[in-house]
Amino acid sequence: MNLDHLSYTSLLAFSQCPKRFYWNKTLPPAEEEGIALTFGKALHASLLDSLEDVDKAMETFLGVWGNREGDRLRNPQKAKEIFQLYHVLKHCKPLPPPEGTPKVEGMSRWEIPFILDAGLSLPLVGYLDGLVETDGHKRLFELKTTTFNSSGIIDAVQDSPQVAIYMAALLEYIPDITEVHLEVVSLKGPDISCSVFPVDISDIKRTMEWVSRLDIMIQDCNRNDDWPMNLSACNSYITTGVCMKNCPYKPLCMSDDPQSLIPVLFGGQSHDSTQESSSGSEA
Numbered sequence: 377m378n379l380d381h382l383s384y385t386s387l388l389a390f391s392q393c394p395k396r397f398y399w400n401k402t403l404p405p406a407e408e409e410g411i412a413l414t415f416g417k418a419l420h421a422s423l424l425d426s427l428e429d430v431d432k433a434m435e436t437f438l439g440v441w442g443n444r445e446g447d448r449l450r451n452p453q454k455a456k457e458i459f460q461l462y463h464v465l466k467h468c469k470p471l472p473p474p475e476g477t478p479k480v481e482g483m484s485r486w487e488i489p490f491i492l493d494a495g496l497s498l499p500l501v502g503y504l505d506g507l508v509e510t511d512g513h514k515r516l517f518e519l520k521t522t523t524f525n526s527s528g529i530i531d532a533v534q535d536s537p538q539v540a541i542y543m544a545a546l547l548e549y550i551p552d553i554t555e556v557h558l559e560v561v562s563l564k565g566p567d568i569s570c571s572v573f574p575v576d577i578s579d580i581k582r583t584m585e586w587v588s589r590l591d592i593m594i595q596d597c598n599r600n601d602d603w604p605m606n607l608s609a610c611n612s613y614i615t616t617g618v619c620m621k622n623c624p625y626k627p628l629c630m631s632d633d634p635q636s637l638i639p640v641l642f643g644g645q646s647h648d649s650t651q652e653s654s655s656g657s658e659a
């Protein structure tokens with residue numbers, strides 16, 4: 377396949393399920409994006425606006441959301457409640473992207489796209505949710521939405537290689553940045569929990585070593601056109617129908633004849649997908 381970049385999402389997919397990585401890169405995206413993903417994207421684009429102006433945040437939100445109806449937990453009214461709460465809480469002050477960061481059409485004024493040359497065979501790309509200032513310190517802004525308890529999400533994010541990769545990208549522009557400002561929006565409330573935590577430079581180095589090893593394996597599979605399609609972190613659940621959360625390829629995995637389903641679900645044409653999301657999903 378024609379690989380031209382890697383992202384945290386694709387690295388994670390490969391490490392958890394090479395089959396998911398392969399299908400993501402070779403099948404067209406499923407036609408309809410799920411409501412949870414669209415709501416997450418719209419909220420990521422607009423939440424920092426609400427610190428200044430709730431109406432401006434709604435405008436940005438609706439620009440991504442369109443005229444979808446949503447569901448009980450994800451709809452424009454719910455977004456407005458979140459903005460109103462965040463406007464009052466004022467946990468942080470948003471800062472514009474650092475000078476020199478690339479501009480990408482369609483991104484909000486806070487999101488920061490990056491292309492990281494980490495010594496890999498391919499560039500590592502993604503985008504950061506933003507940069508904020510709290511207590512006189514610049515911090516990486518990271519947002520998660522959840523329908524579960526927020527404390528578990530805070531612990532999970534602190535240990536995630538995702539923030540270490542994001543910090544590596546931000547360090548290219550701000551060499552002395554060391555901390556993450558995490559906001560977890562629980563949709564059931566709404567309720568917003570804030571946490572600030574440091575990312576150790578040794579954790580960043582170890583994460584980049586992990587990335588480098590995955591890169592070598594991916595290039596090796598690609599060179600030999602030999603992908604380990606029977607390995608998956610969620611194999612054991614397939615027979616019970618409880619596959620990895622939000623995996624769009626679950627119907628293929630549950631079928632005895634996935635090739636016959638591909639035209640029905642994905643339009644049939646193989647391609648080299650670049651449709652990846654580095655954030656915007658719910659935990």
Ligand code: SF4
Pocket residue numbers: 393395396608610611614619620623624625626629
């Ligand atoms: S459903 Fe599970 S096994 Fe199938 S592609 Fe997704 S993660 Fe992999």
